[in-house]
Amino acid sequence: MFPNKTLLEARQLVVNYKNHRAIDGLDLSVPAGCVYALLGGNGAGKTSTINTFLGFNRPTGGNVFIDGESPDQNPTVVRAKLAYLPENVALYEYMSGLENLSFFCTLANIRISRQHAHDLLMNTGLQTDAHDRRVSTYSKGMRQKVGLAIASAKQAKVMLLDEPTSGLDPSAANDFARRIRAAADLGMAVLMATHDLFNAKQVADRIGIMKAGRLVEEFDAHTVAHDELEHKYLAHARGLL
Amino acid sequence: MLRDGRLLVLAFSVFAVLIGFFLASVAEHQQMQLEKQTVGATAKEQWDTQGVKNPHAAAHFGIYVFKPDSPLASVEPGLRQYTGQTLWLEPHKRNGARFSPAADQGLAGRFGQASAGFVLYALLPLLVIALAFNAVTQERELGTLRMLHSLGVSATRLLLGKFIGLLLAFMVVLLPAMAVAIIILYQNFDLAGDDILRLSALSGTFFMYYAVFAALAMSTSIHFKSSRLALFTLVAFWTSSVLIAPRLGAAAAEMMVPIPSATAFWAGIKKDIQQGLDNDGDHQAREALFKNQMLKQYGVAQVEDLPVGYAALKRSFNDSYSERVHALHFDRLSDAFERQSRFIHIASLLGPSIAMRSVSMTLSGMDLAHQRHFEDAAEKYRHYFIGLTDDWDRERSHGTERGALGHDSDWGGVKAFSYTPPSVSFALHHAPADLLVLLAWLVAALIWLLFSAKRLKP
Ligand SMILES: Nc1ncnc2c1ncn2[C@@H]1O[C@H](COP(=O)(O)OP(=O)(O)OP(=O)(O)O)[C@@H](O)[C@H]1O
Ligand SMILES: [Mg+2]
Numbered sequence: 001m002f003p004n005k006t007l008l009e010a011r012q013l014v015v016n017y018k019n020h021r022a023i024d025g026l027d028l029s030v031p032a033g034c035v036y037a038l039l040g041g042n043g044a045g046k047t048s049t050i051n052t053f054l055g056f057n058r059p060t061g062g063n064v065f066i067d068g069e070s071p072d073q074n075p076t077v078v079r080a081k082l083a084y085l086p087e088n089v090a091l092y093e094y095m096s097g098l099e100n101l102s103f104f105c106t107l108a109n110i111r112i113s114r115q116h117a118h119d120l121l122m123n124t125g126l127q128t129d130a131h132d133r134r135v136s137t138y139s140k141g142m143r144q145k146v147g148l149a150i151a152s153a154k155q156a157k158v159m160l161l162d163e164p165t166s167g168l169d170p171s172a173a174n175d176f177a178r179r180i181r182a183a184a185d186l187g188m189a190v191l192m193a194t195h196d197l198f199n200a201k202q203v204a205d206r207i208g209i210m211k212a213g214r215l216v217e218e219f220d221a222h223t224v225a226h227d228e229l230e231h232k233y234l235a236h237a238r239g240l241l
Numbered sequence: 242m243l244r245d246g247r248l249l250v251l252a253f254s255v256f257a258v259l260i261g262f263f264l265a266s267v268a269e270h271q272q273m274q275l276e277k278q279t280v281g282a283t284a285k286e287q288w289d290t291q292g293v294k295n296p297h298a299a300a301h302f303g304i305y306v307f308k309p310d311s312p313l314a315s316v317e318p319g320l321r322q323y324t325g326q327t328l329w330l331e332p333h334k335r336n337g338a339r340f341s342p343a344a345d346q347g348l349a350g351r352f353g354q355a356s357a358g359f360v361l362y363a364l365l366p367l368l369v370i371a372l373a374f375n376a377v378t379q380e381r382e383l384g385t386l387r388m389l390h391s392l393g394v395s396a397t398r399l400l401l402g403k404f405i406g407l408l409l410a411f412m413v414v415l416l417p418a419m420a421v422a423i424i425i426l427y428q429n430f431d432l433a434g435d436d437i438l439r440l441s442a443l444s445g446t447f448f449m450y451y452a453v454f455a456a457l458a459m460s461t462s463i464h465f466k467s468s469r470l471a472l473f474t475l476v477a478f479w480t481s482s483v484l485i486a487p488r489l490g491a492a493a494a495e496m497m498v499p500i501p502s503a504t505a506f507w508a509g510i511k512k513d514i515q516q517g518l519d520n521d522g523d524h525q526a527r528e529a530l531f532k533n534q535m536l537k538q539y540g541v542a543q544v545e546d547l548p549v550g551y552a553a554l555k556r557s558f559n560d561s562y563s564e565r566v567h568a569l570h571f572d573r574l575s576d577a578f579e580r581q582s583r584f585i586h587i588a589s590l591l592g593p594s595i596a597m598r599s600v601s602m603t604l605s606g607m608d609l610a611h612q613r614h615f616e617d618a619a620e621k622y623r624h625y626f627i628g629l630t631d632d633w634d635r636e637r638s639h640g641t642e643r644g645a646l647g648h649d650s651d652w653g654g655v656k657a658f659s660y661t662p663p664s665v666s667f668a669l670h671h672a673p674a675d676l677l678v679l680l681a682w683l684v685a686a687l688i689w690l691l692f693s694a695k696r697l698k699p
Contacts, residue, residue, distance in 0.1 A: 054391055056699055079393030090384030107399065108392040147388075154392065 004031035007067050007081075007158050007189035008053060014061035015048050015213075022048040024213035025062070030206075032157070035180060035190040037200035037221070040210030041237045046193035049210075050160045053191070054084055066158055083151030087163040089143045093136040097121060097146045100135055104150050112153055120149040125175060141172040148179060159183065161192040165199050177203040197233060201226050211236050251368060252414040258364070259418040262357040263315065267429055270315040277307040277327075289653040296633040296647040297556065303331040304626065306658040308615045311606040312430035313439055316422070317358035319607025328616065330623040332630075333560060335567040337616070357422075358605075361447060362597050363483045366454040369411060370475045373458035375468035376403050377697070382468065387699040396697040400459060400690065407455050419444070438665040443604045446676070449683050450597045454479075456686035463693040482592020490588030490595055494581040506574065513566045521562075531558050550638030550645060557631045564624065571620075575613050582609065589678045596678035603672045606662055610671040614663050622658045629655060 008030040015023040023045045030036040038046045051057040052064050055071035055078060063070060071078040091100045101117050112120070121131050124145040135143065144164060151159060161180070165173040173196065181203050184190050194200055200207055204221040209232065216236055219229065284305040291299050306328050314321065329336050377400070380386040389399060423440075426432060432440075458475055465471040501509065516523050522530070532544065535554060544551040582599065589595050602608040630647070637645035669676075 054387075056387070056390070076393055076395070079391060082391065084388070084391035086384065086387065088384060090388050092385060104388065104392055107389060107394045107402075150388075150392070160391075 004033065005067075006031050006065075008036075008191055009065045010049065010052070010062065011064075012062035013049070013052065013059055013064060015045075015052055015057050016060040022213055023052070026210075026213065026215055028208065028215060030158075030189045030191050032187050032189050033184055034205045035184045035192060035203050037204035037207045038191065038193045038210055039195070039197065039200060039207060039233055040193075044210040045213040046210055047162055048213075050084075050162050050191065050193055053082070053158075053160055055079065080154075081156055082158040082160060083154050083156035085144070085147045085151055085159065085161045085164050087166055088140070089147030091135045091138075091143055091146060094134060096132045096134055097126060097138065097142070097149075098131045100146055101149050101153065105153050108154065110153055117149075117153075120153055121146070123152070124148045124179065141168050141176075144168065144172075144176060148176075152183070157188060159188055159190045161190065161194075163194055164192060165194065165196050173199055174202075197226070197230055201229060209233060209236055248372075248410060248414065251371070252417065255365070255368060255414050256418045256421075259357060259360050260421055262360050263418075263422050263425065266315040266318065266357050267425055270310065270312070270318075271429060274310070277309075280327075281305060281307050285657055288655070290649055291652050293646055293648055295643070296630040296637070296645055296651070297332070297553065299647055299652060300332045300627050300630040303329055304655075304658070305329055306619050306622065306660070308612070309660060309662060311439065311662060312426050312432060312436055313443065313605035314607050315357070315426070316361070316443070317601045317605035317607055318356050319358075319602035319605055320609065320612060321607055328619045330619060330626070332556075332627050333563060335564070335571060335620055335623070337571075358598075358601055362450070362594060362601060365415070365451065366479055366483065366594075367476075368414065369407075369451050369454040370458050370472070370479060372410060373407050373455055374462055374472040374475050376407065376459050377462035378465055378468040378471050381466070381699065386697075390699040397691065397694040400463070400694040400697070404455060404459055404690065407459070408452060411451060411455070435664050439604050439606070439668065442665060442669070443601060446597065446600050446604070446679060449679050450593055453593050453679070453682045453686045456683075456690045460686070460690045460693040463697055478592065482594040486588040486591035486595050487585070487598070489591065490585035493587055494584035497584050498577050498581045500574070500577055500581070506570065510566055510570050513570070514563050518566065518569070524559075527562065528555065528559070531555065545640040547640050549635045550643060551641055552643055553631050553635035553638065553645070557628075557635070560627065560631070568620075571616075575609070578609050583674065586674060586678060589682075593679055593682040596675040596682075600672050600675040600679065603668050603675070604665070606668065608671070611663065611668070614667070615660060618660050619658065626655050 006029045008028070010026050010028040013023050013026040013028075014021065026045070026049060028036075028049070038049065040046055048057060052059055053066060053071065055075050058072060066078045067081050069078050069081070091097075092103065095103060098114075098117055098121065101121065102112065102114075105112050105117075118128070118131060122128065126142060126145040126149070130138070130142060135146070138146070159180070164180075165176055168176060177199055180190055180192070184205075192200075192204070201221055201224075207219045207221045207224065207229065208215050209217040217232055219232075288299075288302060288304055291302055308328070310321070375382075377386070380389070390396075426440075430436075457478065458471075461474055461478075462468075462471045465474065514524065517527060521527060532555075535547065535551070536542065536544070539547055539549075541547055547554070585595055586599075599608070603610065629651075633647050633651060634645045637647075
């Protein structure tokens with residue numbers, strides 16, 4: 001359906017924090033329309049990878065590209081192409097969800113009407129009566145939805161998700177997964193760090209397992225069996241492989 | 242930030258504190274003005290109705306004059322406490338406006354009194370800091386900074402927006418108090434055009450001053466990881482600018498430019514009068530020379546034959562010499578005070594507060610320059626009326642006979658002291674160094690802010 005153009009790419013990426021090597025020669029690529037789930041234990045380097053794509057970290061070695069551009073050289077162009085959703089979406093607590101959406105959009109130079117803002121929130125499944133309530137009264141899932149609305153207002157080509165479903169109840173996580181899938185089906189490239197194997201299998205096209213800053217195993221999510229995935233994941237975590 | 246109930250509470254407390262201090266100052270100012278007017282009127286009336294007496298004896302009755310304060314003095318009383326308000330004008334001797342050269346109050350004391358001005362220059366910067374210290378650190382702590390960053394929001398734009406928003410919020414806090422203050426001023430004083438100009442200039446410089454603190458607070462907020470550290474650093478800066486710098490500057494200035502004690506000051510004048518300046522010869526020699534001159538001028542052999550009173554002639558001669566000596570010493574003293582206040586500015590490196598305080602005293606007409614302007618005018622007036630009494634004494638007597646008399650018609654003919662305070666341009670002319678220091682701080686703070694914005698890390 002899509003000319004599977006590579007939108008996210010890491011080539012021989014190395015990231016050091018002072019003397020500590022967090023990413024150690026990572027090769028990764030995510031084409032348009034693909035959801036890539038990044039698995040791996042704590043400290044495997046998932047967040048570091050995402051932060052490097054965001055330009056929060058600088059590569060110590062190798063390169064990262066977003067739609068062919070390097071975040072280091074063209075930060076503005078790159079940031080215009082991507083949307084970011086952390087585990088805890090940070091919002092202004094004393095503003096409503098709607099106001100947060102409008103505020104972030106205004107700052108990012110994105111023009112949206114009030115109606116459009118309502119529509120965007122609705123599309124993420126946020127109840128209408130919550131739109132004008134202060135965010136301080138929101139649950140984690142509701143904040144996630146506002147974050148998603150901000151990301152979709154941006155009409156980004158690439159989405160970076162860092163443990164987006166952790167702390168969400170199963171039905172909320174499922175709902176979230178469906179929306180991500182829908183976004184990818186419209187041509188977005190999605191990179192998602194997660195600990196949720198079930199969720200990964202459900203939403204992703206490709207699954208990668210990271211360990212000590214490297215990609216140690218990759219699967220086609222549609223063909224790998226859940227049992228096999230779980231087995232491999234645990235084996236890597238226990239250092240058996 | 243506006244939603245933050247904080248702002249409302251702050252606005253209200255600032256309003257209350259400022260208006261409180263201001264009302265107290267206005268009341269004090271009016272009370273003083275009234276006292277000055279009544280005392281002044283009574284004194285002049287007593288002078289006018291001295292009855293028949295020797296003109297020089299009348300001169301010794303003396304005249305009180307008062308420095309009329311600008312309405313702005315109720316915002317910034319400046320040196321009022323230290324210089325006093327009345328000047329006693331009498332023959333032979335120039336008085337300071339209770340401006341004892343060995344002011345018991347050190348220079349430092351001049352900086353720490355509670356007034357509306359103190360709130361404006363010392364407390365409000367704290368408010369600016371309170372509003373700004375976590376402008377960036379809080380966003381970093383909450384994670385919204387990362388959100389903004391990932392959205393491609395330009396750091397410079399974000400920070401300039403925050404900076405302007407901060408200044409606006411601050412104005413929202415300040416405006417009600419300012420509006421009420423201006424209404425109070427209008428109701429209580431006849432504001433002249435010059436007062437309005439001074440008030441505008443004062444508001445402008447205060448705005449610059451707050452902008453310095455706002456920009457510094459924002460930049461600090463960028464550089465520190467935690468709000469607490471940023472706050473700590475900013476309060477330290479505030480302390481150094483408002484509390485430490487003036488004292489340090491004063492100590493340095495007092496060391497660099499010593500001011501004579503009152504005793505030494507008057508003794509110096511007495512000695513110069515007695516021994517004479519340069520090669521003028523001592524008191525006796527000068528008098529002898531003068532006597533010969535007069536005898537020659539009037540073509541008589543002895544003072545008894547002079548057609549005018551010799552006592553008055555000699556007095557005028559001695560007084561004019563004494564005036565010369567006084568002028569020399571008073572100018573020297575004023576210059577020393579001026580040099581001292583210049584030295585204080587060295588400490589402006591620690592913060593802009595010294596310069597701000599100095600500008601506000603100058604614009605309110607309550608600084609050394611305005612005091613000197615007034616005292617010089619009063620001294621001129623002293624020459625005028627003492628000169629008149631000497632004229633009457635000389636013309637109405639002759640030789641060594643001393644029967645000259647004056648009447649109420651004479652005393653009443655002495656014009657009252659009328660003093661027009663200098664205009665705002667005089668004030669600005671005396672504040673370029675302060676304004677320059679403020680401007681330098683503002684430019685430096687803004688450059689640092691822009692520079693910090695470029696280095697902003699989420
Ligand atoms: N700011 C930092 N400074 C120093 N070391 C860091 C920093 N951030 C991460 N690290 C280290 O880099 C390594 C990779 O961390 P990273 O956060 O990328 O892992 P992760 O896969 O996201 O883990 P988790 O599942 O716990 O989120 C870890 O060893 C971590 O201790
Ligand atoms: Mg992580």
